[in-house]
Amino acid sequence: xxTEMSSSVSTEMSPEPSTASTFTIATTVxxxxxxxxxxxxxxxxxxxxxxxxRQGKAPLPDHLVAIxxxxxxxxxxxxDDGGLTIGAVVTHAQLVVDPTVVADYTAxxxxxxxxxxxxxxxxxxxxxxxxxxxxxxxTGAPLVVLGAVLELRSPGGTRSLPPAELWTGPGHSxxxxxxxxxxxxLPARPERSGSAYVRLEYRRAMEIAVVGAAALVSLDEGGAxxxxxxxxxxxxxxxIEVGGLDDMAGRTIDAGVLDEVAARSRxxxxxxxxxxxxxxxxxxxxxxxxxxxxxxAAARAEGHTIAVxxxxxxxxxxxxxxxxxxxxxxxx
Amino acid sequence: MSTSISxxxxxxxxxxPVEGGPGLSLLRAIRDQVGLTGTKEGCDDCECGACMVLIDxxxxxxxxxxxxxxxxxxxxxVEGLADEHGLHPLxxxxxxxxxxxxxxxxxxxxxxxxxxxxxxxxxxxxxIRIGISGNLCRCTGYTNIVAAVQALxxxx
Numbered sequence: 001x002x003t004e005m006s007s008s009v010s011t012e013m014s015p016e017p018s019t020a021s022t023f024t025i026a027t028t029v030x031x032x033x034x035x036x037x038x039x040x041x042x043x044x045x046x047x048x049x050x051x052x053x054r055q056g057k058a059p060l061p062d063h064l065v066a067i068x069x070x071x072x073x074x075x076x077x078x079x080d081d082g083g084l085t086i087g088a089v090v091t092h093a094q095l096v097v098d099p100t101v102v103a104d105y106t107a108x109x110x111x112x113x114x115x116x117x118x119x120x121x122x123x124x125x126x127x128x129x130x131x132x133x134x135x136x137x138x139t140g141a142p143l144v145v146l147g148a149v150l151e152l153r154s155p156g157g158t159r160s161l162p163p164a165e166l167w168t169g170p171g172h173s174x175x176x177x178x179x180x181x182x183x184x185x186l187p188a189r190p191e192r193s194g195s196a197y198v199r200l201e202y203r204r205a206m207e208i209a210v211v212g213a214a215a216l217v218s219l220d221e222g223g224a225x226x227x228x229x230x231x232x233x234x235x236x237x238x239x240i241e242v243g244g245l246d247d248m249a250g251r252t253i254d255a256g257v258l259d260e261v262a263a264r265s266r267x268x269x270x271x272x273x274x275x276x277x278x279x280x281x282x283x284x285x286x287x288x289x290x291x292x293x294x295x296x297a298a299a300r301a302e303g304h305t306i307a308v309x310x311x312x313x314x315x316x317x318x319x320x321x322x323x324x325x326x327x328x329x330x331x332x
Numbered sequence: 333m334s335t336s337i338s339x340x341x342x343x344x345x346x347x348x349p350v351e352g353g354p355g356l357s358l359l360r361a362i363r364d365q366v367g368l369t370g371t372k373e374g375c376d377d378c379e380c381g382a383c384m385v386l387i388d389x390x391x392x393x394x395x396x397x398x399x400x401x402x403x404x405x406x407x408x409x410v411e412g413l414a415d416e417h418g419l420h421p422l423x424x425x426x427x428x429x430x431x432x433x434x435x436x437x438x439x440x441x442x443x444x445x446x447x448x449x450x451x452x453x454x455x456x457x458x459x460i461r462i463g464i465s466g467n468l469c470r471c472t473g474y475t476n477i478v479a480a481v482q483a484l485x486x487x488x
Contacts, residue, residue, distance in 0.1 A: 021335045023354045023400040043398065050396045051378045053355060060355040062335075066401050093390070117466025118444065119381065122390045123397065205465030206379055 024065040029072055029153060029182055035065035037155045037178045044068055044089050045123030047116070048132045073127070073182060076101065082188030088127025088181045092139075093118070095126065102308055105186055106300060107142035107195035107214045107293075113309040114138050114197075117205050127181045133167045133238065140167075140239035141214035142197045144231035147187045152179040160185075167238035190227065193218040194300025196310045198292040199233060200285050202276075204312075209233045210277045211286040213265065215293035217253070217301045224252050230261060230294065235269035235286045242268045242290070253298045261294050262287030339403045343368065344412030354400055358392075359383045361399035362409060370410040370439045374468070381467030384440035385409050391447045391466070410439035413446065421484055422446055429480035433471030441467045445481045454486040 024040060026032035036042065041061040043049050045068065053060040067073060073087040076098050084100060092112035095101050102109045115121055115129075115138050129139045130150065140163065149160050152175055159179075166173050175181070199212030212233030220226040226249055230242040242265050251257055271282035296310045307313045338351045341361060348366045350356070362371050362385065374382030376395045383395040386408040413420035422442050425431070432438050441464055448455055448463035455463065460481045461474075469477060 021337060021354045023337055023398075025401075025403065043401065046398050046401060047378060047393075047396060050355075050357070050398060054376055054396065062354065064354050064398075064400075066398075068401065116378075117381070118447075118463060119384060119391045119393045119466045120378065122387075123392055205462075 021062045022064070025069055026065050026067050027069050027071070029070060029180070032065055032067045032070055032073075033153055033155060033178075033180050035063075036180055039063055040065040042067055042131075042180065044125040044128045045091065047120055047124045048128055067180070068123075068125070079185070084186045086126055086184045086186070088130075088183060089125045090127075092116075092121035092124050092126070092129075096121070096308060104189040105142070105146055105195065106308060107145060107197040107216070107297070108139060108186075110197035110309040110311070111138035111140075111142045111212075111214070114199060114201070114207070114209075114311055120206075126184060130163065130166070130184065131173060131175065131181050133169075133171050133173045135167075135170050135236060135238050136209045136212075136234040137239065138197065138199060138209055138212065138233065141212060141231035141233045142195065143184065143186075144239055144241050145195060145214045145216040145229040147216075147229075149185045149187075150181060151183045151185065153182045154179045158182075163239070164241065169237045190216075190218045192220070192301055193227070194297045194302070196293045196296035196300060196306070198289050198296065198310050198314065200277075200289055201311065208276070211235055211269075211271070211282050211289055213286060213289035213293040215261075215290065215297040217294060217297040219298075219301050220250075223302070224250050225257070226250075228261075228294070230265060230290050232265055232269060232286050232290065235271040235282055237270075240268060253294070258291040258294060262291050265290035337400060339400060341366065341399065341402055341407060342405070343407045344409060345406075350399055352399065354398065356399045357395055358385065358397045358399045358402050358407070359394040361402075362394060362407070368409050368411050372436055372439060374436065374440075379468070380437070381440045381444065381464075382437055384443040384467060386443055386447055389447060389450065391444045393466070408443070410442055413442070420446075421487075422449070422480070425480040425483045426477070429476050429483060431472060431477040431480035433469075437467055437469040437471075441469065441477060445477075449481070449484060455481075457482065460485075 024035045040063040043064050073089040075087045077085045092115045095112040129137050195216045197214040199209040201207045214231050216229040218227035228245045228248045266283050266287045269283050269286050271279045273279045336351050340347045341350050350361045350365050372382035374380035378393045378396040385394045444464045
């Protein structure tokens with residue numbers, strides 16, 4: 001298995017070959033799927049799997065298949081329909097410098113740019129983020145508002161599902177043990193639309209979202225809202241979407257709209273209290289993050305450039321600005 | 333129960349045999365088997381950056397990267413920077429600018445800064461701070477470390 005180098009062959013050395021540890025370096029999707037079917041666990045960058053092992057959350061499996069060298073999974077491709085296919089082992093470092101991701105799927109770039117440190121972003125993959133299913137993941141809310149569809153491959157075939165059907169709880173997914181996430185597909189960016197992801201953080205690196213929010217704003221020709229999607233980070237057992245925002249269509253983004261978005265976001269949240277924040281603080285702040293995300297997404301939809309990540313370019317308070325752009329209706 | 337696997341790692345251009353369970357970290361392989369101890373174990377939890385090495389030129393926390401996953405890739409540690417003429421300019425600049433106090437973070441800090449300058453020879457102060465944002469230092473307050481990197485900007 002593996003064609004790149006002789007050392008990529010699964011190596012076994014034990015008096016009991018049947019219980020020997022294996023480490024397979026897959027170079028094709030077929031090899032990775034076969035290893036999974038044989039009982040191996042996937043390692044992409046290892047930044048969750050290995051750290052989790054070190055922290056005692058879960059023992060490292062004896063049978064591992066590394067998928068970071070599967071070229072097919074490391075690509076970002078423009079689809080014929082104008083959408084984008086992002087391979088499962090595309091790293092956060094790749095995403096934040098990809099011109100198409102930054103231009104058309106900006107909320108995802110906002111999220112990936114905030115993950116860990118440069119070293120974390122060099123090894124951490126979009127697929128790892130998705131499959132670990134943390135409710136605090138920074139790419140989750142962006143993927144939901146951008147309308148992502150995930151593609152899972154197994155010996156039985158391929159199935160596609162939205163992330164909301166994959167995530168079933170903190171660290172839990174509906175994927176079977178033999179299913180490999182191969183790609184994340186994003187639909188073509190709607191005309192006159194923009195997206196943004198903002199999180200509450202206590203420090204600027206090696207941080208996990210206290211709460212966060214992503215927004216997709218589409219405007220009609222007159223500049224009124226035609227579509228609004230908002231998803232929330234770290235206020236429920238999984239990333240959640242704020243439902244029932246369709247009735248905002250036709251309105252112009254102003255302080256009233258933002259306050260309603262904040263109220264509905266707070267109503268949708270069911271946060272916990274933990275070492276990062278209490279539940280009441282989380283509930284309040286997720287409303288603030290939702291307002292910032294909508295305001296920044298609206299500014300981008302109008303053609304203003306707000307540098308990635310929004311977290312580093314947004315000003316707050318009465319004179320809210322982002323990269324020199326006043327954010328409409330934004331007062332707190 | 334994990335059993336051992338054997339493979340080779342290329343560290344600073346030299347091939348070394350390595351043997352261990354699949355969970356063996358690149359950090360432990362470098363320190364215990366390759367025998368290079370410039371790379372430090374700080375938190376062993378992907379937080380502090382003391383274990384930073386370059387894999388194919390990009391900074392990675394070696395404590396949380398599987399050694400077996402580094403097969404066939406080029407690993408660079410702090411020992412790979414100096415040559416027969418003496419210290420690498422970054423190492424000298426850290427000394428000249430007072431960027432070194434206890435020294436424990438220094439090898440990892442230098443590896444992150446080295447990767448940054450290789451990719452962006454003329455970074456702003458903000459870009460330098462982002463470049464070393466995965467490296468904790470509890471002594472210097474960072475100011476002199478940033479100055480040590482700034483002293484080398486625009487020299488490519």
